[in-house]
Amino acid sequence: MSKLARVTLSQFLTYRGGQPMLAWLLHRIAGIGIVLFVGMHVLAAFFLYGVTGGTANTVANALTEFYESRPMQIFILFAVLYHGINGLRIVVLDMWPGLHRFHREAMWLQWAVFLPIFLIPAFLIALGIKIG
Amino acid sequence: MKVKVKVRRFNPEKDHRPYWGEYQLEAQPTDRVLDLLVYIKGYIDGTLTFRRSCAHGICGSDAMVINGRNRLACKELVKDVGRTIVIEPLRGLPVIKDLAVDMEPFFRKYRSILPFLINDEPPPYTERLQSPEARERFDDTTKCILCAACTTSCPSFWANDSYLGPAAIVQAHRFIFDDRDRGAQARLAILAEADGVWRCRTIYNCVDACPREIDITRAIGEVKKLLLVE
Ligand code: FES
Numbered sequence: 001m002s003k004l005a006r007v008t009l010s011q012f013l014t015y016r017g018g019q020p021m022l023a024w025l026l027h028r029i030a031g032i033g034i035v036l037f038v039g040m041h042v043l044a045a046f047f048l049y050g051v052t053g054g055t056a057n058t059v060a061n062a063l064t065e066f067y068e069s070r071p072m073q074i075f076i077l078f079a080v081l082y083h084g085i086n087g088l089r090i091v092v093l094d095m096w097p098g099l100h101r102f103h104r105e106a107m108w109l110q111w112a113v114f115l116p117i118f119l120i121p122a123f124l125i126a127l128g129i130k131i132g
Numbered sequence: 133m134k135v136k137v138k139v140r141r142f143n144p145e146k147d148h149r150p151y152w153g154e155y156q157l158e159a160q161p162t163d164r165v166l167d168l169l170v171y172i173k174g175y176i177d178g179t180l181t182f183r184r185s186c187a188h189g190i191c192g193s194d195a196m197v198i199n200g201r202n203r204l205a206c207k208e209l210v211k212d213v214g215r216t217i218v219i220e221p222l223r224g225l226p227v228i229k230d231l232a233v234d235m236e237p238f239f240r241k242y243r244s245i246l247p248f249l250i251n252d253e254p255p256p257y258t259e260r261l262q263s264p265e266a267r268e269r270f271d272d273t274t275k276c277i278l279c280a281a282c283t284t285s286c287p288s289f290w291a292n293d294s295y296l297g298p299a300a301i302v303q304a305h306r307f308i309f310d311d312r313d314r315g316a317q318a319r320l321a322i323l324a325e326a327d328g329v330w331r332c333r334t335i336y337n338c339v340d341a342c343p344r345e346i347d348i349t350r351a352i353g354e355v356k357k358l359l360l361v362e
Contacts, residue, residue, distance in 0.1 A: 005224060005225055005226040005227075005234075005237075005293065007223045007224050007290035007291075011220075011223050011290075012287065012290060014200055015197070015200055015201070015223065015285065015337070016199070016200035016201050017285070017287070017335065017336075017337040017340070018336060018337070018340055020334065020335050020336040020337075021287065021335050021336070021337055024287070024333055024334070024335045090334050093334060093349075093353065094334065094353055094356060094357070095357070097350045097351075097353030097354045097356075097357055098350070100339075100347060100349045100350035100353055101347060101350065103336055103339075103349065
């Protein structure tokens with residue numbers, strides 16, 4: 001096979017797929033984000049308890065500070081909600097293939113559900129407002 | 133109206149890397165992109181290579197990327213694509229020259245799902261009759277013209293060229309849901325493999341790319357569901 005059969009990143013990004021292609025990309029990014037987030041947690045706990053036995057540990061502190069920062073909190077909120085809601089859309093469409101006809105409407109419905117659930121808490125986190 | 137056509141060109145015998153050929157020409161809004169290519173080849177640069185046969189959207193030879201989407205050049209009108217038209221070969225298949233890609237990897241997958249009637253029962257004295265309802269069951273997937281627009285628009289296929297791809301699954305669907313056929317188990321076994329239907333990530337690029345407006349993701353979904361309940 002010629003090496004030109006390989007699809008390059010720029011070819012990938014310049015293909016004008018519709019909204020569902022974007023949804024799939026975001027789904028992947030959110031999924032990797034969640035894995036990294038949980039990974040950092042585990043790593044921080046390992047350094048804190050496994051290495052220094054529960055006393056202050058610089059690596060654990062740095063990691064905790066990073067994943068507890070506001071942008072990270074908002075990112076993880078996005079990642080978990082998006083991954084979950086997008087996953088539900090796909091599960092529903094896969095279980096009832098007849099519904100694929102309405103896949104465009106499903107995208108809009110998904111945004112309508114996702115945006116308020118994400119934006120309101122994200123706003124509160126960004127402004128540093130605590131409830132309760 | 134004046135249009136600018138940019139074509140991704142590559143001749144493996146003399147070019148090190150692909151380059152953009154640019155052509156200015158006069159076109160009617162009702163011209164098809166294929167007409168522009170024919171004009172360029174006839175009057176501007178005879179070395180331009182592309183495939184076409186029927187020129188009426190039924191043979192499936194001239195699928196290509198037109199302004200970033202997989203389309204048949206013989207079905208796209210200039211008025212719908214604008215004054216600047218960017219044309220590239222299909223992604224994910226080896227380029228033979230300019231817009232002509234090697235379709236063999238694509239047809240190999242097509243053949244792998246056994247795209248023919250399998251039925252060892254002795255044929256009746258007349259035809260194998262089928263009710264209109266039973267025929268309707270797989271009507272949508274009989275429309276496929278094997279142009280490869282769907283398969284080469286699929287990010288799963290770009291990432292992994294051993295994935296069967298939407299076209300092969302559509303063809304399998306056409307026989308699996310045909311009540312005269314008895315080969316469903318053999319096909320489902322192939323589709324259940326790692327490079328079968330489960331590589332579909334429900335991205336719908338194929339549905340948008342299909343010049344025959346087949347509801348491809350639905351067909352794939354029906355095969356997935358059949359595998360699940362079997
Ligand atoms: S030339 Fe036959 S489909 Fe376009």
